[in-house]
Amino acid sequence: MASGIINYSLDSIRFYLTNAQKRKTIWLFVLTIISSFMEVVGLASLVPVMLVAAEPGGVQKSKYFGPVYHAIGFQEESHFLLFLIAVIFVFFLLKSLFSVWVNYIQARFTAEVGISIVKTQLGKYLNLPFWYFNDFGSSGLINSTLGVPTAYVSGILRALLAFFSEMIIVFVITIGILIYKPLLVLILTVVLLPAGMLTYRLLRSRSQKIGNRINELRPISFAIVGDLFNGFTELKLANKQKSFEQRLIANQNEVQSLDAEAYLFSLLPTKMIEMVAIIGVLTIFLYAIFFPSASTNLIALVGLFAAAAYRLMPSMNRILTALVQLKQFQYTIESLESYREAKYNESPHPQQLPLSFNKSIAFDNLCFSFPGEQKPTLRNVNIAIRKGEKIGFIGSSGSGKTTLMNILLRFYSEQQGAILIDGQPLTPQHLQAWHSIIGYVKQDTFLMEASIQDNITLGDSEVDIKRMHYAIEQASLQSFVTSLPEGLNTFIGERGSKLSGGQRQRIGIARALYKQTEILVLDEATSALDNETEREVNEAINKLSHTDMTILIIAHRITTLRECDRIYELSHGEVIAEHQYEDLIRKIV
Numbered sequence: 382m383a384s385g386i387i388n389y390s391l392d393s394i395r396f397y398l399t400n401a402q403k404r405k406t407i408w409l410f411v412l413t414i415i416s417s418f419m420e421v422v423g424l425a426s427l428v429p430v431m432l433v434a435a436e437p438g439g440v441q442k443s444k445y446f447g448p449v450y451h452a453i454g455f456q457e458e459s460h461f462l463l464f465l466i467a468v469i470f471v472f473f474l475l476k477s478l479f480s481v482w483v484n485y486i487q488a489r490f491t492a493e494v495g496i497s498i499v500k501t502q503l504g505k506y507l508n509l510p511f512w513y514f515n516d517f518g519s520s521g522l523i524n525s526t527l528g529v530p531t532a533y534v535s536g537i538l539r540a541l542l543a544f545f546s547e548m549i550i551v552f553v554i555t556i557g558i559l560i561y562k563p564l565l566v567l568i569l570t571v572v573l574l575p576a577g578m579l580t581y582r583l584l585r586s587r588s589q590k591i592g593n594r595i596n597e598l599r600p601i602s603f604a605i606v607g608d609l610f611n612g613f614t615e616l617k618l619a620n621k622q623k624s625f626e627q628r629l630i631a632n633q634n635e636v637q638s639l640d641a642e643a644y645l646f647s648l649l650p651t652k653m654i655e656m657v658a659i660i661g662v663l664t665i666f667l668y669a670i671f672f673p674s675a676s677t678n679l680i681a682l683v684g685l686f687a688a689a690a691y692r693l694m695p696s697m698n699r700i701l702t703a704l705v706q707l708k709q710f711q712y713t714i715e716s717l718e719s720y721r722e723a724k725y726n727e728s729p730h731p732q733q734l735p736l737s738f739n740k741s742i743a744f745d746n747l748c749f750s751f752p753g754e755q756k757p758t759l760r761n762v763n764i765a766i767r768k769g770e771k772i773g774f775i776g777s778s779g780s781g782k783t784t785l786m787n788i789l790l791r792f793y794s795e796q797q798g799a800i801l802i803d804g805q806p807l808t809p810q811h812l813q814a815w816h817s818i819i820g821y822v823k824q825d826t827f828l829m830e831a832s833i834q835d836n837i838t839l840g841d842s843e844v845d846i847k848r849m850h851y852a853i854e855q856a857s858l859q860s861f862v863t864s865l866p867e868g869l870n871t872f873i874g875e876r877g878s879k880l881s882g883g884q885r886q887r888i889g890i891a892r893a894l895y896k897q898t899e900i901l902v903l904d905e906a907t908s909a910l911d912n913e914t915e916r917e918v919n920e921a922i923n924k925l926s927h928t929d930m931t932i933l934i935i936a937h938r939i940t941t942l943r944e945c946d947r948i949y950e951l952s953h954g955e956v957i958a959e960h961q962y963e964d965l966i967r968k969i970v
């Protein structure tokens with residue numbers, strides 16, 4: 382009945398295990414069997430001791446204990462019994478230490494597999510073609526790369542290990558009892574099995590639904606919290622904080638109740654098994670009443686049943702809990718398996734080649750459409766740029782300027798035409814070399830919650846001070862940095878919240894300069910339209926215009942393009958005109 386979910390889970394794990402880890406699972410399996418044997422031997426050792434203890438003079442009559450009693454030279458049976466109890470205690474102690482050690486090895490193994498799952502998930506999302514990124518929200522990505530693997534490790538991997546460890550114990554105990562007293566196996570099977578099956582049947586489908594629903598709800602909670610804090614000012618001014626808060630609480634209400642329900646489900650197997658154990662004892666009594674000839678063995682049988690149940694009950698409980706958990710966390714398997722198809726994967730990365738950029742960049746008859754879109758976003762774009770030139774791009778919103786730059790940056794690949802560097806087509810084999818010489822300053826520059834220095838170097842542990850000062854100077858950040866008491870070590874707040882729009886873009890420019898970018902793509906901010914910001918950014922751009930850096934600027938204000946050699950105008954994905962700055966200004970005036 383539960384084989385479906387077990388096989389499904391095992392198949393999913395196989396994908397993540399390296400060959401060494403697969404060998405380790407065999408080793409783990411052997412250790413688990415040894416540990417189970419020790420459990421059963423410990424358990425079985427109690428029975429003869431109980432039997433001889435129950436009967437006066439039993440020790441000396443026993444064919445096993447009698448010789449030992451005499452050989453060691455005991456005078457009193459009570460002393461010998463104390464000795465036996467001490468031996469059993471030491472054995473139980475060793476057995477427990479061994480089983481803790483096995484559990485430790487198992488736990489380390491799950492952690493190891495957990496890491497390889499996080500790595501695989503990260504690799505999967507980092508290798509997604511760029512446009513698919515828009516399909517995911519950041520909360521969904523955080524959940525998929527960190528939340529789901531953690532849930533998988535505890536809900537699937539650990540549950541499976543618990544399931545198999547306990548199954549081995551149940552199996553070995555059952556074989557042991559079968560040899561010693563077959564009837565007891567019958568009683569235990571008739572009593573425990575239907576109860577276990579019933580409990581699992583009752584809980585499995587609801588558990589799966591709870592898991593799926595929690596997985597849907599969690600990222601929504603994260604997204605609302607993100608919006609609440611990131612949009613702090615906007616939501617406050619729009620008087621919307623309350624309604625976001627209410628949505629969050631409603632979402633959390635459901636999450637918390639489902640969590641509580643799942644917790645309750647984890648307790649139910651224990652209760653069910655406890656009830657069943659009592660039924661077991663009563664069944665033995667009933668058996669003794671109906672078959673009086675067997676009643677002399679009654680105490681031994683009840684004792685044995687109690688001993689077997691003592692070890693079987695927690696095992697049955699853990700088996701059931703593991704099965705219910707596997708159902709509840711089935712969603713993690715589905716989530717980990719998503720986006721594995723080839724179309725979502727840009728790997729394998731080909732062998733990388735060097736690239737020489739001494740003369741020119743050319744867009745050669747470039748055409749591009751987004752997947753699933755009928756109309757091409759770019760059509761027959763032909764532009765030739767000499768090294769060191771400053772080129773502007775203008776055009777109405779949606780005309781394709783950013784898409785063209787994303788192709789140049791190789792986030793998208795053209796369907797027709799090519800990008801030629803010194804006349805050579807730019808291929809995936811040049812990606813590394815190309816990315817090391819091209820920089821991109823976006824409208825909303827990515828900023829970390831870190832110091833100005835770390836934002837410029839992107840967290841370099843060893844900073845090239847000379848290069849840093851050049852970058853700050855060229856990006857017109859010098860006077861700003863000097864005015865700060867902590868200078869370059871000043872923290873800029875989350876996503877640069879302590880900076881002005883112009884300062885943020887200039888940090889982006891400084892970052893490109895520090896990287897010793899040879900080609901800079903600059904997407905001028907549309908949002909930061911105030912005069913001061915414009916002046917600050919223009920000052921930085923003008924400074925850069927006197928370097929030998931090749932600069933491509935997407936501009937929303939013509940004045941930004943004062944230093945450009947040429948300006949291309951795009952409309953509906955086509956280059957419709959080439960301008961000089963003076964002509965454009967004259968037209969506007």
Ligand SMILES: Nc1ncnc2c1ncn2[C@@H]1O[C@H](COP(=O)(O)OP(=O)(O)OP(=O)(O)O)[C@@H](O)[C@H]1O
Nearest residue numbers: 512515751758776777778779780781782783784785
């Ligand atoms: N990931 C995407 N999937 C599908 N269509 C897209 C995607 N990204 C952009 N587009 C579409 O491609 C067209 C060109 O967009 P692009 O961002 O290049 O324009 P733009 O000229 O840079 O605009 P703006 O000046 O507003 O930034 C638009 O119609 C846009 O809707």
